[in-house]
Amino acid sequence: MGIDAGFDMVPRLSKSALDRFNWDSFIRRVKEEYKDDDRVEIKPNYIEFNVGEHPLLPFEGHKFLRFSSKISGSLCGDAQEYVSTVSLIAEVSFGSRALCWSEIYDQYGHYGWKEVHESIRTYEQRDPQERPTSIAQLITGTDPIADMGLSLYEIRSIPGKGKGLVARFNISKGARIIVEKPLFTITPAAASIESNVIAKVRALSKDQQRQFLSLHNNFQGKSIFGGICKTNALPCGVDAIVGGVYPTICLINHCCVPNAHHSWNSKTNSETVHALRYIQAGEEIMIAYDYDKASAPRRANLKNSFGFDCSCRLCSLPRSELQKSDERRLRIKQLDEAIGDSSRVMNTPVLADCQEMLRLLDEEYDGGSSPPDARLYYDAFQIAITHSDQARASVFGERMYKARVVCEGEDSPATVCAKNFMQHPAQHLNFGASKRWRTTKTAVPKGLNGEQFEKWLWRSQSG
Numbered sequence: 001m002g003i004d005a006g007f008d009m010v011p012r013l014s015k016s017a018l019d020r021f022n023w024d025s026f027i028r029r030v031k032e033e034y035k036d037d038d039r040v041e042i043k044p045n046y047i048e049f050n051v052g053e054h055p056l057l058p059f060e061g062h063k064f065l066r067f068s069s070k071i072s073g074s075l076c077g078d079a080q081e082y083v084s085t086v087s088l089i090a091e092v093s094f095g096s097r098a099l100c101w102s103e104i105y106d107q108y109g110h111y112g113w114k115e116v117h118e119s120i121r122t123y124e125q126r127d128p129q130e131r132p133t134s135i136a137q138l139i140t141g142t143d144p145i146a147d148m149g150l151s152l153y154e155i156r157s158i159p160g161k162g163k164g165l166v167a168r169f170n171i172s173k174g175a176r177i178i179v180e181k182p183l184f185t186i187t188p189a190a191a192s193i194e195s196n197v198i199a200k201v202r203a204l205s206k207d208q209q210r211q212f213l214s215l216h217n218n219f220q221g222k223s224i225f226g227g228i229c230k231t232n233a234l235p236c237g238v239d240a241i242v243g244g245v246y247p248t249i250c251l252i253n254h255c256c257v258p259n260a261h262h263s264w265n266s267k268t269n270s271e272t273v274h275a276l277r278y279i280q281a282g283e284e285i286m287i288a289y290d291y292d293k294a295s296a297p298r299r300a301n302l303k304n305s306f307g308f309d310c311s312c313r314l315c316s317l318p319r320s321e322l323q324k325s326d327e328r329r330l331r332i333k334q335l336d337e338a339i340g341d342s343s344r345v346m347n348t349p350v351l352a353d354c355q356e357m358l359r360l361l362d363e364e365y366d367g368g369s370s371p372p373d374a375r376l377y378y379d380a381f382q383i384a385i386t387h388s389d390q391a392r393a394s395v396f397g398e399r400m401y402k403a404r405v406v407c408e409g410e411d412s413p414a415t416v417c418a419k420n421f422m423q424h425p426a427q428h429l430n431f432g433a434s435k436r437w438r439t440t441k442t443a444v445p446k447g448l449n450g451e452q453f454e455k456w457l458w459r460s461q462s463g
């Protein structure tokens, strides 16, 4: 006997290109997580975890029903830690389709053990390779995109906007759409001097020079090289002065309610773009050059900094609707300032502001608000840990981690940092500044329903 825990894939994955792509991304994340762990073995057709009951993850996702192990008893070793980490990565990759369960909480898997064991027996033998017979078949999804090295986007002309990127396939939330190194990096001050930019461009290969010169210039009449830099450079990190110019990422157009997010990965020195929500095949992929201002200052900044008049779906709303959005953005800004006030955090800590701000962000960004959500969960984490509340801090840490994975990926330094705070909240510098809400990490209540849990988390009853 013993207690089992794990996750089931419900419904099971198909052989469609999208499901294969998502499974491959999940497998990559797991490999990345355990690359230095000799208890996790990469076999020809699956990953084997040499803990507990040796759970497996096959490389062919359509065969998979369950990942689980006994997590108590003499033979389980550290199985619980492995099962919960892999389940969390699955949840981040597949959302509620990865149905996590644990017998500790009286939860049981979706499938019967007989069919689970049958599915595991098929891992050993790979299916014969199927190749698409036509482009139509490829688009409707019978071949793995990643295996064929195909990209998720194509470059197209977009009426009124020059070029842009359009999704070739349905793209799931959190998928990495593109990763790219800059052609070069430059500060705005240096970019304003034409000879500096020309020197940077001269140092490029002929192909790269062509890529640079094919980028859009919204500042016609002034110097071309500086104009292209000003139109296209993206900051290398939040608040960074240095900007990067990219051959493909710079073709991505702006939207005030973006469906994708770009971020600088200082570890790999590259820029990544992730889907903030589900993107349908044929939809334009768009990022936000300017995030949180109300419409008038936002549009003025876009005009001044990037040289265009924004006509995105938010900016084109009727006046009354746009006003609602402006009010939300102003309220978000107010809350953000109140939440960041350090004397308030210390003396009159309130989590309700964070909860209200999350709701407004969700409304304003159509559910695609992972970047500001991640920052906000970090604020909530800091409030909790300042008052020694490790239980809530670990939950906020987990939510911050999940939001970071969506918008920046598992390998981003900010995601790694969020994960560390999730696992070891007490390592934060502010831990113990006050003992007002002291709890241990294991004091997260069990057996509450969703609504009750949120009430506990945000201290809605006790204030």
Ligand SMILES: [Zn+2]
Binding pocket: 255, 256, 257, 310, 311, 312, 313, 314, 315
């Ligand atoms: Zn706009």
